[in-house]
Amino acid sequence: MHAPSAGPRAAATIDAILAAASDETRETLRVLGELLGNEPTTAISPTQFATRHLGVDSTQLAATKYVGPTTSLAVLGHLLRLELDRHAPQVVIGSPGDGQPPTWSQLDVGAGEPLPVPGRMIVFFPAGTLADAPLCILINDRHWEREFTILSAAAAKEAAERLLADFRGRMKSSLNPLRGRVLEARVDDGSLRIGVSPGLAAERAGLMLPGPLWAEVDVFLASATTRRDLLRSLGLGTNRGLLVAGPPGVGKTHLVRVIAAELAGSYTTILADANSMRHTIADLYAESDTFGPTLVVLDDIDLVLGHRDGSGHNSSLADFLSALDGVRQREDILTVATTNDPGSLDPAAQRSNRFDTVLTLPMPDAACRARILERHLGPLGLAINFTDVAEALEAASGADVKEVIRRTVLEHGESFTQDQLLDIADSGRWQAAVDRGRYLAPPPPRRRSRAKGVDA
Ligand SMILES: Nc1ncnc2c1ncn2[C@@H]1O[C@H](COP(=O)(O)OP(=O)(O)O)[C@@H](O)[C@H]1O
Numbered sequence: 001m002h003a004p005s006a007g008p009r010a011a012a013t014i015d016a017i018l019a020a021a022s023d024e025t026r027e028t029l030r031v032l033g034e035l036l037g038n039e040p041t042t043a044i045s046p047t048q049f050a051t052r053h054l055g056v057d058s059t060q061l062a063a064t065k066y067v068g069p070t071t072s073l074a075v076l077g078h079l080l081r082l083e084l085d086r087h088a089p090q091v092v093i094g095s096p097g098d099g100q101p102p103t104w105s106q107l108d109v110g111a112g113e114p115l116p117v118p119g120r121m122i123v124f125f126p127a128g129t130l131a132d133a134p135l136c137i138l139i140n141d142r143h144w145e146r147e148f149t150i151l152s153a154a155a156a157k158e159a160a161e162r163l164l165a166d167f168r169g170r171m172k173s174s175l176n177p178l179r180g181r182v183l184e185a186r187v188d189d190g191s192l193r194i195g196v197s198p199g200l201a202a203e204r205a206g207l208m209l210p211g212p213l214w215a216e217v218d219v220f221l222a223s224a225t226t227r228r229d230l231l232r233s234l235g236l237g238t239n240r241g242l243l244v245a246g247p248p249g250v251g252k253t254h255l256v257r258v259i260a261a262e263l264a265g266s267y268t269t270i271l272a273d274a275n276s277m278r279h280t281i282a283d284l285y286a287e288s289d290t291f292g293p294t295l296v297v298l299d300d301i302d303l304v305l306g307h308r309d310g311s312g313h314n315s316s317l318a319d320f321l322s323a324l325d326g327v328r329q330r331e332d333i334l335t336v337a338t339t340n341d342p343g344s345l346d347p348a349a350q351r352s353n354r355f356d357t358v359l360t361l362p363m364p365d366a367a368c369r370a371r372i373l374e375r376h377l378g379p380l381g382l383a384i385n386f387t388d389v390a391e392a393l394e395a396a397s398g399a400d401v402k403e404v405i406r407r408t409v410l411e412h413g414e415s416f417t418q419d420q421l422l423d424i425a426d427s428g429r430w431q432a433a434v435d436r437g438r439y440l441a442p443p444p445p446r447r448r449s450r451a452k453g454v455d456a
Protein backbone atom coordinates (compact mmCIF):
# COMPACT_ATOMS: atom_id res chain seq x y z
CA MET A 1 0.00 0.00 0.00
CA HIS A 2 1.39 3.31 -0.96
CA ALA A 3 0.04 6.44 0.63
CA PRO A 4 -0.14 9.26 -1.91
CA SER A 5 2.73 11.70 -1.28
CA ALA A 6 1.75 14.51 1.02
CA GLY A 7 2.83 17.47 -1.17
CA PRO A 8 0.61 17.15 -4.25
CA ARG A 9 -2.27 15.93 -2.16
CA ALA A 10 -2.12 18.91 0.20
CA ALA A 11 -1.82 21.30 -2.74
CA ALA A 12 -4.76 19.72 -4.47
CA THR A 13 -6.75 20.00 -1.31
CA ILE A 14 -5.99 23.71 -0.86
CA ASP A 15 -6.76 24.38 -4.50
CA ALA A 16 -10.02 22.56 -4.09
CA ILE A 17 -10.88 24.48 -0.95
CA LEU A 18 -10.01 27.81 -2.54
CA ALA A 19 -12.00 27.02 -5.65
CA ALA A 20 -15.05 26.37 -3.59
CA ALA A 21 -14.47 29.12 -1.03
CA SER A 22 -16.37 32.34 -0.72
CA ASP A 23 -14.51 35.66 -1.01
CA GLU A 24 -14.69 35.98 2.73
CA THR A 25 -13.04 32.62 3.32
CA ARG A 26 -10.28 33.46 0.84
CA GLU A 27 -9.61 36.73 2.62
CA THR A 28 -9.49 34.92 5.96
CA LEU A 29 -7.00 32.40 4.59
CA ARG A 30 -4.87 35.19 3.17
CA VAL A 31 -4.75 36.98 6.53
CA LEU A 32 -3.91 33.68 8.25
CA GLY A 33 -1.10 33.19 5.74
CA GLU A 34 0.29 36.61 6.57
CA LEU A 35 0.06 35.90 10.27
CA LEU A 36 1.97 32.68 9.73
CA GLY A 37 4.80 34.65 8.19
CA ASN A 38 4.23 34.67 4.47
CA GLU A 39 5.29 37.75 2.59
CA PRO A 40 2.45 40.20 2.62
CA THR A 41 0.82 40.12 -0.76
CA THR A 42 -1.10 43.31 -0.19
CA ALA A 43 1.86 45.71 -0.16
CA ILE A 44 1.12 48.17 -2.87
CA SER A 45 3.53 50.32 -4.79
CA PRO A 46 4.21 53.88 -3.65
CA THR A 47 2.37 55.12 -6.71
CA GLN A 48 -0.73 53.09 -5.83
CA PHE A 49 -0.48 54.28 -2.24
CA ALA A 50 -0.26 57.90 -3.38
CA THR A 51 -3.07 57.75 -5.94
CA ARG A 52 -5.29 56.07 -3.40
CA HIS A 53 -4.65 58.61 -0.62
CA LEU A 54 -4.43 61.70 -2.77
CA GLY A 55 -7.57 60.73 -4.65
CA VAL A 56 -6.06 61.24 -8.10
CA ASP A 57 -5.31 58.77 -10.84
CA SER A 58 -1.75 58.00 -11.79
CA THR A 59 -1.75 60.33 -14.78
CA GLN A 60 -2.48 63.19 -12.39
CA LEU A 61 0.37 62.35 -10.06
CA ALA A 62 3.43 64.64 -9.85
CA ALA A 63 6.78 63.66 -8.28
CA THR A 64 9.12 66.29 -6.85
CA LYS A 65 12.34 64.49 -6.23
CA TYR A 66 15.57 65.09 -4.37
CA VAL A 67 18.40 62.61 -4.75
CA GLY A 68 21.15 63.05 -2.21
CA PRO A 69 24.02 61.35 -0.46
CA THR A 70 23.54 59.06 2.55
CA THR A 71 23.82 61.52 5.38
CA SER A 72 21.61 64.07 3.64
CA LEU A 73 18.96 61.38 3.33
CA ALA A 74 19.28 60.44 6.99
CA VAL A 75 18.95 64.10 8.01
CA LEU A 76 15.91 64.48 5.76
CA GLY A 77 14.58 61.31 7.41
CA HIS A 78 15.00 62.99 10.78
CA LEU A 79 13.11 66.07 9.57
CA LEU A 80 10.40 63.81 8.18
CA ARG A 81 10.18 62.11 11.55
CA LEU A 82 9.60 65.44 13.27
CA GLU A 83 6.62 65.99 10.95
CA LEU A 84 5.41 62.44 11.56
CA ASP A 85 5.41 63.09 15.29
CA ARG A 86 3.76 66.46 14.88
CA HIS A 87 0.90 65.15 12.77
CA ALA A 88 0.82 61.66 14.26
CA PRO A 89 -2.94 61.11 14.44
CA GLN A 90 -3.47 62.14 10.82
CA VAL A 91 -0.61 60.59 8.88
CA VAL A 92 -0.66 57.16 7.23
CA ILE A 93 2.56 55.20 6.79
CA GLY A 94 2.82 52.83 3.86
CA SER A 95 5.14 50.32 2.27
CA PRO A 96 8.06 51.54 0.15
CA GLY A 97 7.01 48.98 -2.49
CA ASP A 98 8.36 45.60 -3.59
CA GLY A 99 6.27 43.96 -0.89
CA GLN A 100 8.58 45.41 1.77
CA PRO A 101 7.37 46.83 5.07
CA PRO A 102 8.31 50.37 6.09
CA THR A 103 11.79 50.40 7.65
CA TRP A 104 13.68 52.73 9.94
CA SER A 105 17.34 53.67 9.78
CA GLN A 106 19.63 55.41 12.21
CA LEU A 107 21.22 58.80 12.34
CA ASP A 108 24.44 58.91 14.36
CA VAL A 109 24.38 62.06 16.47
CA GLY A 110 27.35 61.31 18.71
CA ALA A 111 26.57 61.13 22.40
CA GLY A 112 23.96 58.56 23.29
CA GLU A 113 21.82 56.44 21.07
CA PRO A 114 21.54 57.08 17.35
CA LEU A 115 18.22 58.63 16.36
CA PRO A 116 15.78 56.32 14.61
CA VAL A 117 14.80 57.93 11.33
CA PRO A 118 12.52 56.79 8.51
CA GLY A 119 14.64 54.78 6.09
CA ARG A 120 12.26 53.39 3.51
CA MET A 121 8.59 54.25 3.56
CA ILE A 122 5.89 56.42 2.11
CA VAL A 123 3.87 58.72 4.33
CA PHE A 124 0.58 60.37 3.55
CA PHE A 125 0.06 63.86 4.98
CA PRO A 126 -3.57 65.03 4.62
CA ALA A 127 -4.47 68.52 3.44
CA GLY A 128 -3.73 71.13 6.08
CA THR A 129 -0.78 69.31 7.64
CA LEU A 130 2.36 69.95 5.59
CA ALA A 131 0.62 72.07 2.96
CA ASP A 132 -2.88 73.15 1.98
CA ALA A 133 -2.94 70.24 -0.44
CA PRO A 134 -2.60 66.60 0.58
CA LEU A 135 0.88 65.18 -0.10
CA CYS A 136 2.81 61.96 0.19
CA ILE A 137 6.52 61.79 1.00
CA LEU A 138 8.49 58.80 -0.20
CA ILE A 139 11.89 58.25 1.38
CA ASN A 140 14.23 55.51 0.24
CA ASP A 141 17.78 55.26 1.50
CA ARG A 142 18.89 52.22 -0.45
CA HIS A 143 22.22 53.24 -1.79
CA TRP A 144 21.43 52.75 -5.43
CA GLU A 145 18.37 54.95 -5.40
CA ARG A 146 18.55 57.31 -2.42
CA GLU A 147 15.61 59.62 -2.87
CA PHE A 148 13.30 61.91 -0.97
CA THR A 149 10.29 62.46 -3.18
CA ILE A 150 7.13 64.42 -2.63
CA LEU A 151 4.17 62.96 -4.48
CA SER A 152 1.27 65.29 -5.12
CA ALA A 153 -1.55 65.97 -7.49
CA ALA A 154 -0.16 67.68 -10.59
CA ALA A 155 -2.07 70.79 -9.55
CA ALA A 156 -0.19 70.88 -6.24
CA LYS A 157 3.27 70.54 -7.80
CA GLU A 158 4.26 74.06 -6.83
CA ALA A 159 3.37 73.47 -3.21
CA ALA A 160 5.43 70.28 -3.32
CA GLU A 161 8.41 72.18 -4.69
CA ARG A 162 8.09 74.81 -1.98
CA LEU A 163 7.94 72.10 0.65
CA LEU A 164 11.04 70.35 -0.71
CA ALA A 165 12.95 73.64 -0.71
CA ASP A 166 11.75 74.18 2.81
CA PHE A 167 13.00 70.75 3.94
CA ARG A 168 16.37 71.44 2.34
CA GLY A 169 16.52 74.78 4.13
CA ARG A 170 15.78 73.08 7.45
CA MET A 171 18.79 70.81 6.87
CA LYS A 172 20.95 73.90 7.21
CA SER A 173 19.20 75.06 10.36
CA SER A 174 19.49 74.00 13.96
CA LEU A 175 16.83 71.35 13.25
CA ASN A 176 19.69 69.37 11.75
CA PRO A 177 21.31 67.65 14.75
CA LEU A 178 24.66 67.49 12.92
CA ARG A 179 24.80 71.18 12.10
CA GLY A 180 27.75 72.96 13.73
CA ARG A 181 29.30 69.71 14.97
CA VAL A 182 32.67 68.14 14.27
CA LEU A 183 32.07 65.14 12.02
CA GLU A 184 34.24 62.42 10.58
CA ALA A 185 34.03 61.04 7.07
CA ARG A 186 35.05 57.49 6.29
CA VAL A 187 34.33 54.92 3.62
CA ASP A 188 32.25 51.92 4.52
CA ASP A 189 31.15 49.34 2.02
CA GLY A 190 32.26 51.56 -0.81
CA SER A 191 30.18 54.52 0.23
CA LEU A 192 30.86 57.59 2.26
CA ARG A 193 29.69 57.59 5.88
CA ILE A 194 29.64 60.61 8.08
CA GLY A 195 29.47 60.32 11.84
CA VAL A 196 30.07 62.53 14.81
CA SER A 197 33.71 62.73 15.81
CA PRO A 198 34.47 61.71 19.37
CA GLY A 199 35.42 64.97 21.07
CA LEU A 200 38.67 66.57 20.09
CA ALA A 201 39.10 69.63 22.19
CA ALA A 202 42.19 71.18 20.65
CA GLU A 203 43.12 74.52 22.11
CA ARG A 204 45.28 77.32 20.88
CA ALA A 205 47.00 77.43 24.24
CA GLY A 206 48.31 73.91 23.67
CA LEU A 207 50.04 74.78 20.41
CA MET A 208 53.16 76.93 20.53
CA LEU A 209 53.52 78.78 17.25
CA PRO A 210 55.30 82.01 16.40
CA GLY A 211 52.96 85.01 16.75
CA PRO A 212 52.85 85.96 13.06
CA LEU A 213 51.53 82.51 12.20
CA TRP A 214 48.59 82.98 14.55
CA ALA A 215 47.93 86.31 12.86
CA GLU A 216 47.66 84.49 9.52
CA VAL A 217 45.31 81.94 11.07
CA ASP A 218 43.18 84.80 12.34
CA VAL A 219 42.96 86.33 8.88
CA PHE A 220 41.80 83.00 7.54
CA LEU A 221 39.23 82.63 10.32
CA ALA A 222 37.96 86.15 9.73
CA SER A 223 36.68 85.09 6.31
CA ALA A 224 34.41 82.69 8.17
CA THR A 225 33.50 84.87 11.12
CA THR A 226 33.88 88.60 11.59
CA ARG A 227 34.44 89.55 7.95
CA ARG A 228 32.08 87.05 6.43
CA ASP A 229 29.09 89.32 5.88
CA LEU A 230 31.23 92.18 4.67
CA LEU A 231 33.04 90.00 2.13
CA ARG A 232 29.73 88.72 0.94
CA SER A 233 28.09 92.10 0.61
CA LEU A 234 31.07 93.31 -1.40
CA GLY A 235 30.75 90.30 -3.68
CA LEU A 236 34.17 89.03 -2.65
CA GLY A 237 33.09 85.55 -1.65
CA THR A 238 33.77 83.78 1.59
CA ASN A 239 35.15 80.59 0.16
CA ARG A 240 38.75 80.14 1.19
CA GLY A 241 41.15 77.28 1.06
CA LEU A 242 44.04 77.00 3.49
CA LEU A 243 47.00 74.71 2.94
CA VAL A 244 49.05 74.03 6.06
CA ALA A 245 52.50 72.71 5.22
CA GLY A 246 55.46 71.64 7.32
CA PRO A 247 57.53 68.66 8.39
CA PRO A 248 55.98 65.85 10.45
CA GLY A 249 55.21 66.60 14.08
CA VAL A 250 55.13 70.38 13.97
CA GLY A 251 51.45 70.67 14.88
CA LYS A 252 49.61 70.77 11.55
CA THR A 253 46.91 68.37 12.67
CA HIS A 254 46.70 70.14 15.99
CA LEU A 255 46.27 73.47 14.19
CA VAL A 256 43.42 72.32 11.96
CA ARG A 257 41.69 70.93 15.04
CA VAL A 258 42.04 74.28 16.74
CA ILE A 259 40.47 75.89 13.68
CA ALA A 260 37.63 73.34 13.73
CA ALA A 261 37.06 73.88 17.45
CA GLU A 262 36.99 77.66 17.07
CA LEU A 263 34.46 77.45 14.24
CA ALA A 264 32.31 74.79 15.91
CA GLY A 265 28.75 75.96 16.32
CA SER A 266 28.74 78.28 13.34
CA TYR A 267 30.52 75.87 11.01
CA THR A 268 30.10 72.14 10.64
CA THR A 269 33.48 70.45 10.31
CA ILE A 270 34.01 67.30 8.30
CA LEU A 271 37.32 65.56 9.01
CA ALA A 272 38.09 63.36 6.04
CA ASP A 273 40.16 60.23 6.48
CA ALA A 274 42.56 59.03 3.78
CA ASN A 275 40.07 56.62 2.22
CA SER A 276 37.33 59.16 1.97
CA MET A 277 39.75 61.61 0.37
CA ARG A 278 40.95 58.99 -2.06
CA HIS A 279 37.65 57.46 -3.10
CA THR A 280 34.76 59.73 -2.29
CA ILE A 281 35.99 63.29 -2.40
CA ALA A 282 33.18 64.43 -4.70
CA ASP A 283 30.57 62.76 -2.46
CA LEU A 284 32.20 64.42 0.50
CA TYR A 285 31.71 67.85 -0.97
CA ALA A 286 28.19 66.87 -2.00
CA GLU A 287 27.46 65.93 1.62
CA SER A 288 28.84 69.23 2.78
CA ASP A 289 25.74 70.73 1.19
CA THR A 290 23.80 69.12 4.03
CA PHE A 291 25.22 71.13 6.86
CA GLY A 292 25.13 74.83 6.11
CA PRO A 293 28.51 76.54 6.43
CA THR A 294 31.06 73.76 6.39
CA LEU A 295 34.76 73.36 6.99
CA VAL A 296 36.23 70.38 5.15
CA VAL A 297 39.50 69.16 6.67
CA LEU A 298 41.77 67.12 4.43
CA ASP A 299 44.61 66.02 6.69
CA ASP A 300 47.79 64.74 5.03
CA ILE A 301 46.63 65.17 1.45
CA ASP A 302 50.12 64.34 0.19
CA LEU A 303 49.50 60.73 1.21
CA VAL A 304 46.57 60.63 -1.15
CA LEU A 305 47.35 63.01 -3.95
CA GLY A 306 51.03 63.08 -4.70
CA HIS A 307 52.24 63.51 -8.23
CA ARG A 308 50.64 62.45 -11.44
CA ASP A 309 52.12 59.20 -12.68
CA GLY A 310 54.20 58.89 -15.87
CA SER A 311 51.12 58.94 -18.08
CA GLY A 312 50.11 62.18 -16.44
CA HIS A 313 47.19 60.45 -14.80
CA ASN A 314 46.19 60.58 -11.18
CA SER A 315 42.52 59.95 -10.79
CA SER A 316 42.27 60.88 -7.13
CA LEU A 317 44.09 64.12 -7.84
CA ALA A 318 41.83 64.84 -10.80
CA ASP A 319 38.74 64.14 -8.70
CA PHE A 320 40.13 66.22 -5.91
CA LEU A 321 40.87 69.22 -8.11
CA SER A 322 37.51 69.14 -9.80
CA ALA A 323 35.75 68.79 -6.45
CA LEU A 324 37.72 71.76 -5.15
CA ASP A 325 36.99 73.83 -8.24
CA GLY A 326 33.32 72.89 -8.14
CA VAL A 327 33.00 73.90 -4.54
CA ARG A 328 34.53 77.30 -5.10
CA GLN A 329 31.25 78.43 -6.61
CA ARG A 330 29.60 77.81 -3.29
CA GLU A 331 29.47 80.19 -0.42
CA ASP A 332 30.45 79.05 3.02
CA ILE A 333 32.64 76.09 2.23
CA LEU A 334 36.12 76.28 3.67
CA THR A 335 38.77 73.72 2.90
CA VAL A 336 41.79 73.25 5.12
CA ALA A 337 44.36 70.74 3.94
CA THR A 338 47.64 69.71 5.48
CA THR A 339 50.73 68.27 3.89
CA ASN A 340 54.12 67.14 5.16
CA ASP A 341 55.72 67.91 1.88
CA PRO A 342 54.24 70.64 -0.28
CA GLY A 343 56.91 69.90 -2.89
CA SER A 344 55.43 66.48 -3.46
CA LEU A 345 52.07 67.95 -4.23
CA ASP A 346 51.28 68.36 -7.83
CA PRO A 347 51.70 72.04 -8.69
CA ALA A 348 48.13 72.04 -9.96
CA ALA A 349 46.88 71.33 -6.45
CA GLN A 350 48.88 74.17 -5.01
CA ARG A 351 47.94 76.84 -7.50
CA SER A 352 46.96 79.82 -5.51
CA ASN A 353 43.41 79.94 -6.79
CA ARG A 354 42.82 76.58 -5.15
CA PHE A 355 44.29 77.39 -1.80
CA ASP A 356 44.22 81.11 -1.14
CA THR A 357 46.61 80.77 1.76
CA VAL A 358 49.61 78.54 2.28
CA LEU A 359 50.85 78.49 5.85
CA THR A 360 54.16 76.81 6.56
CA LEU A 361 54.70 75.67 10.12
CA PRO A 362 58.38 75.77 11.04
CA MET A 363 60.19 73.40 13.36
CA PRO A 364 59.82 74.91 16.83
CA ASP A 365 62.67 77.13 17.94
CA ALA A 366 64.20 76.82 21.40
CA ALA A 367 61.71 79.27 22.88
CA CYS A 368 58.77 77.25 21.49
CA ARG A 369 60.28 74.01 22.76
CA ALA A 370 60.69 75.56 26.20
CA ARG A 371 57.04 76.60 26.20
CA ILE A 372 55.95 73.07 25.27
CA LEU A 373 58.07 71.70 28.13
CA GLU A 374 56.66 74.23 30.52
CA ARG A 375 53.08 73.57 29.54
CA HIS A 376 53.34 69.88 30.22
CA LEU A 377 55.86 69.78 33.07
CA GLY A 378 55.10 73.08 34.77
CA PRO A 379 52.26 71.57 36.83
CA LEU A 380 54.69 69.07 38.40
CA GLY A 381 56.72 71.90 39.97
CA LEU A 382 60.06 70.16 39.42
CA ALA A 383 63.44 71.87 39.60
CA ILE A 384 63.93 71.83 35.86
CA ASN A 385 65.21 74.68 33.76
CA PHE A 386 63.04 74.47 30.67
CA THR A 387 65.25 76.82 28.68
CA ASP A 388 68.27 74.58 29.19
CA VAL A 389 66.37 71.44 28.28
CA ALA A 390 64.92 73.14 25.21
CA GLU A 391 68.43 74.07 24.08
CA ALA A 392 69.48 70.46 24.39
CA LEU A 393 66.48 69.26 22.39
CA GLU A 394 67.81 70.83 19.26
CA ALA A 395 66.12 69.77 16.00
CA ALA A 396 63.23 68.19 17.88
CA SER A 397 59.72 68.78 16.56
CA GLY A 398 56.87 69.61 18.89
CA ALA A 399 55.78 65.99 18.66
CA ASP A 400 59.30 64.85 19.59
CA VAL A 401 59.37 67.09 22.64
CA LYS A 402 56.03 65.70 23.77
CA GLU A 403 57.23 62.14 23.30
CA VAL A 404 60.35 62.78 25.39
CA ILE A 405 58.15 64.16 28.16
CA ARG A 406 55.76 61.26 27.90
CA ARG A 407 58.50 58.67 28.05
CA THR A 408 60.09 60.36 31.04
CA VAL A 409 56.82 60.45 32.93
CA LEU A 410 56.21 56.81 32.04
CA GLU A 411 59.61 55.79 33.40
CA HIS A 412 59.88 58.06 36.41
CA GLY A 413 56.37 59.07 37.36
CA GLU A 414 55.80 62.58 38.63
CA SER A 415 59.20 63.21 40.11
CA PHE A 416 62.43 63.26 38.13
CA THR A 417 65.52 65.36 37.63
CA GLN A 418 66.63 67.44 34.71
CA ASP A 419 69.38 64.93 34.00
CA GLN A 420 66.94 62.05 33.93
CA LEU A 421 64.87 63.98 31.40
CA LEU A 422 67.95 64.71 29.30
CA ASP A 423 69.13 61.12 29.46
CA ILE A 424 65.88 59.96 28.00
CA ALA A 425 66.10 62.59 25.28
CA ASP A 426 69.63 61.40 24.42
CA SER A 427 68.76 57.72 24.54
CA GLY A 428 66.17 57.82 21.80
CA ARG A 429 64.00 55.49 23.90
CA TRP A 430 61.10 57.87 23.39
CA GLN A 431 60.99 57.07 19.69
CA ALA A 432 58.46 54.35 19.02
CA ALA A 433 60.06 53.66 15.68
CA VAL A 434 62.79 55.21 13.65
CA ASP A 435 60.89 57.78 11.73
CA ARG A 436 62.20 58.92 8.38
CA GLY A 437 65.50 60.20 9.71
CA ARG A 438 64.00 62.48 12.33
CA TYR A 439 66.33 62.33 15.27
CA LEU A 440 67.33 64.65 17.95
CA ALA A 441 70.69 66.14 17.37
CA PRO A 442 73.31 63.45 17.99
CA PRO A 443 73.97 63.22 21.70
CA PRO A 444 76.38 66.02 22.41
CA PRO A 445 79.51 64.82 24.20
CA ARG A 446 78.10 65.63 27.62
CA ARG A 447 77.91 69.26 26.75
CA ARG A 448 75.61 69.71 29.72
CA SER A 449 77.80 69.00 32.68
CA ARG A 450 76.09 67.66 35.73
CA ALA A 451 77.51 70.51 37.67
CA LYS A 452 75.44 72.89 35.58
CA GLY A 453 72.20 70.96 36.14
CA VAL A 454 69.86 72.71 38.51
CA ASP A 455 69.16 69.40 40.18
CA ALA A 456 72.80 68.84 41.11
N1 LIG B 1 54.42 73.74 18.32
C1 LIG B 1 53.84 72.84 19.09
N2 LIG B 1 53.38 73.17 20.32
C2 LIG B 1 52.76 72.26 21.10
N3 LIG B 1 52.56 71.00 20.76
C3 LIG B 1 52.98 70.59 19.55
C4 LIG B 1 53.63 71.49 18.66
N4 LIG B 1 53.92 70.82 17.53
C5 LIG B 1 53.48 69.57 17.71
N5 LIG B 1 52.92 69.43 18.92
C6 LIG B 1 52.28 68.23 19.48
O1 LIG B 1 52.84 67.11 18.84
C7 LIG B 1 51.84 66.15 18.54
C8 LIG B 1 51.83 65.88 17.06
O2 LIG B 1 51.41 67.06 16.40
P1 LIG B 1 50.56 67.01 15.06
O3 LIG B 1 49.67 68.18 15.02
O4 LIG B 1 49.94 65.68 14.91
O5 LIG B 1 51.74 67.17 14.00
P2 LIG B 1 51.68 67.09 12.40
O6 LIG B 1 50.26 66.98 12.00
O7 LIG B 1 52.34 68.34 11.93
O8 LIG B 1 52.49 65.88 12.05
C9 LIG B 1 50.54 66.72 19.04
O9 LIG B 1 50.28 66.16 20.29
C10 LIG B 1 50.81 68.21 19.15
O10 LIG B 1 50.03 68.76 20.15
Ligand SMILES: [Mg+2]
Residues within 6 Å of the ligand: 252, 253, 254, 299, 300, 338
Ligand atom coordinates in the same frame (compact mmCIF):
# COMPACT_ATOMS: atom_id res chain seq x y z
MG1 LIG C 1 49.26 65.44 11.05
